[in-house]
Every structure is written in structure tokens, then in C-alpha cells.
Amino acid sequence: MLFKQQAWLRQKLLVLGSLAVGSLLYLVARVGSLDRLQPICPIEGRFGGARGQAEFPLRALQFKRGLLHEFRKGNTSKEQVRLHDLVQQLPKAIIIGVRKGGTRALLEMLNLHPAVVKASQEIHFFDNDENYAKGIEWYRKKMPFSYPQQITIEKSPAYFITEEVPERIYKMNSSIKLLIIVREPTTRAISDYTQVLEGKERKNKTYYKFEKLAIDSNTCEVNTKYKAVRTSIYTKHLERWLKYFPIEQFHIVDGDRLITEPLPELQLVEKFLNLPPRISQYNLYFNATRGFYCLRFNIIFNKCLAGSKGRIHPEVDPSVITKLRKFFHPFNQKFYQITGRTLNWP
Numbered sequence: 001m002l003f004k005q006q007a008w009l010r011q012k013l014l015v016l017g018s019l020a021v022g023s024l025l026y027l028v029a030r031v032g033s034l035d036r037l038q039p040i041c042p043i044e045g046r047f048g049g050a051r052g053q054a055e056f057p058l059r060a061l062q063f064k065r066g067l068l069h070e071f072r073k074g075n076t077s078k079e080q081v082r083l084h085d086l087v088q089q090l091p092k093a094i095i096i097g098v099r100k101g102g103t104r105a106l107l108e109m110l111n112l113h114p115a116v117v118k119a120s121q122e123i124h125f126f127d128n129d130e131n132y133a134k135g136i137e138w139y140r141k142k143m144p145f146s147y148p149q150q151i152t153i154e155k156s157p158a159y160f161i162t163e164e165v166p167e168r169i170y171k172m173n174s175s176i177k178l179l180i181i182v183r184e185p186t187t188r189a190i191s192d193y194t195q196v197l198e199g200k201e202r203k204n205k206t207y208y209k210f211e212k213l214a215i216d217s218n219t220c221e222v223n224t225k226y227k228a229v230r231t232s233i234y235t236k237h238l239e240r241w242l243k244y245f246p247i248e249q250f251h252i253v254d255g256d257r258l259i260t261e262p263l264p265e266l267q268l269v270e271k272f273l274n275l276p277p278r279i280s281q282y283n284l285y286f287n288a289t290r291g292f293y294c295l296r297f298n299i300i301f302n303k304c305l306a307g308s309k310g311r312i313h314p315e316v317d318p319s320v321i322t323k324l325r326k327f328f329h330p331f332n333q334k335f336y337q338i339t340g341r342t343l344n345w346p
């Protein structure tokens, strides 16, 4: 009897023991797999590629990023800023557009990279005369605190279509990197319309139907005066930018693909920005309820983009869609040709 009890006890202890060892092993494996997914970058951890800059301590940055996050939640005191050598840096890259192309999603996703710090707000420095008149120091003070080795990125989609912006950005930094995220032009135009419509509905105002705005009722042709149409003629805007910047300073992001398959698009951006590849599948998980990817920064912190980002578009007369697609077609071809990126739009 006693023997039996002892055996039972021993077995129980064994089970408990193996459970403990099991969880420990699980934790080790878990941390290990995190490491594998977010490797330290001993070789490729060089920022700026061949320009021979100092080693880029990404792992330390990953940790410090948590600190930055804490700072941002509260108020960063002068003491903390000094203690951690925090700085407010002018952006090294700007997402200049396109409105409704997915600029917010792109910014948030790039922010997964430990070497990237995003300016959360659209600053509208270069497109707004009043802001621009306040000077570059005003702009810099709008930037988030970062570690000197990090790069700051801001996005203001109005930059892409505003006449004065290329020259102004050129004056700040003629070798800055410019990101443009685009979607199929007709879809983008309808999405643009939908956002304006929502604003009107909120204010209880009536609004025209998309068809009426997009098609000139006198000529039955596409109405090129309508802003949502004009914004989608990407090549026209890009050509203005090319008077200041060579095409090598631009990178085109496929906004339609960023939604369905974000990782390869982000990896192209990492390469363009000379960042070591650090965004992995671990950082992006599909939320079936939303039908969108959400972002996972680490085991504790994740984030889904705001719900309004998946607006339902109104139904648009198919003949109008056909007409718009035909209209955009030659501009799209030109855009592919200039940028070297073919996007298979209809």
C-alpha cells in the first residue's frame, strides 16, 4: 500500500516535473524562434550599404524602441532625452502619396522595422504655405524622438499632387528617398470619392453620384477637371517631380498587393531604403474577421489598422468603369515605362 502510494507520488512528481521542463523548453523554443524570425544582423547589419557607416546595432534598437514607445505614451522629459541621446531628425524618406493608395498602411508597416520611426501625424509642411512659412526647424520639431541611428519617415499624401512641393523638398534634401504607393487608378478614384462622400454624409449633406462627377455630361467623356480623376493620372504628377529628382530616388509600392501580400512589398522597400531585412512574416498576421493584415511588433504588442480603412465602395455603373479604365490606360503605360515597374492594371 505504502509502496503503491510512493509510486503514485513519484509518478505525479514526474508529470509535474516534465510539465515544468516542457514549459521551460517551450519558452526557450519560443524565444529562439523569435530570434530566428528577427535575427540579429551581424553581416547585413550595416546601414547604408557600401557607404561604410558604423555597424547598426539593430538588436539594441529593438529593445530601445520599447523605451521610445513608453516615452511617447507619456511626455518625454528633457532629462530622458539627454539620457538616451534622443533626437528629432528630419525625414530621410517621405511617403509623398498617393491619397487612398495605402499611405497609412505603408507607414505603419514600415514602422515595424526597428530602424524606422514614423511621424504619426500628417505634417503637411511642404504643401501648406502657412506651415512652410514657419521654417524647417518647425518641421523638425514636429518629428518624433528617435535614436540617431534610426531614420524618420513621414507621410503626407497631398505632397504628390501639390505643385510647389517637389522644389521645397529638394531644397531640404536633394538626395532624399521618395516613396509612392499607388493603386489601380479607377479603384483609387472611387475610393477617393467614397471618402469625400462619407464626410458629406456625416455632415448630413447630399452629394453627387460618382458617375456624374467622373463623366462630363456635355461631352460624355471622362471629366479631367474632377480631382479624383486627376489624382489618378499618376504619370502627370510624377513628371513634375522628375524635374527635381532622378527616378532612382523614387520607389513605387503596389498598394493593391500591399493589402493581399504585404511582406514582399515591404522587403522591396527595405532594400530601397538600404535597411537590413528585418520585417518578417512574424510581424504580419491575417485577421480573417477584418479581412486585413494586422501588425505584430513583438509577443506583447500588436496593432490592427483603423476600421475605416476598409470602406465599402458604392456601386458604380460598369460602363463608367470601362470608360475610366480606357482613359487611364495610356497614362498607366507611360507610368510603367518611366518607373520600370509594371503593375498589370486593366
Ligand SMILES: *[C@@H]1O[C@H](CO)[C@@H](O)[C@H](O)[C@H]1NC(C)=O
Binding pocket: 073, 074, 075
Ligand atoms: C504631459 O504634459 C501635459 C502638459 O504639460 C500634462 O497635462 C500631462 O499630464 C502630461 N502627461 C504625463 C503622462 O506626464
Ligand SMILES: *[C@@H]1O[C@H](CO)[C@@H](O)[C@H](O)[C@H]1NC(C)=O
Binding pocket: 090, 092, 093, 173, 174, 175, 176, 177
Ligand atoms: C538626405 O537623404 C539621404 C537619403 O535618405 C540621406 O542619406 C542623407 O543623410 C540626407 N541628408 C541630410 C542632410 O539629412
Ligand SMILES: *[C@@H]1O[C@H](CO)[C@@H](O)[C@H](O)[C@H]1NC(C)=O
Binding pocket: 204
Ligand atoms: C439630416 O437631414 C434630414 C433631412 O433634412 C433631417 O430630417 C435630419 O434631422 C438631419 N439629421 C441631422 C443629424 O442633422
Ligand SMILES: *[C@@H]1O[C@H](CO)[C@@H](O)[C@H](O)[C@H]1NC(C)=O
Binding pocket: 287, 288, 289, 290, 294, 304
Ligand atoms: C481581429 O479583428 C477583430 C475585428 O476588428 C478584432 O476584434 C480582433 O481583436 C482582431 N484580432 C486580432 C488577433 O487582432
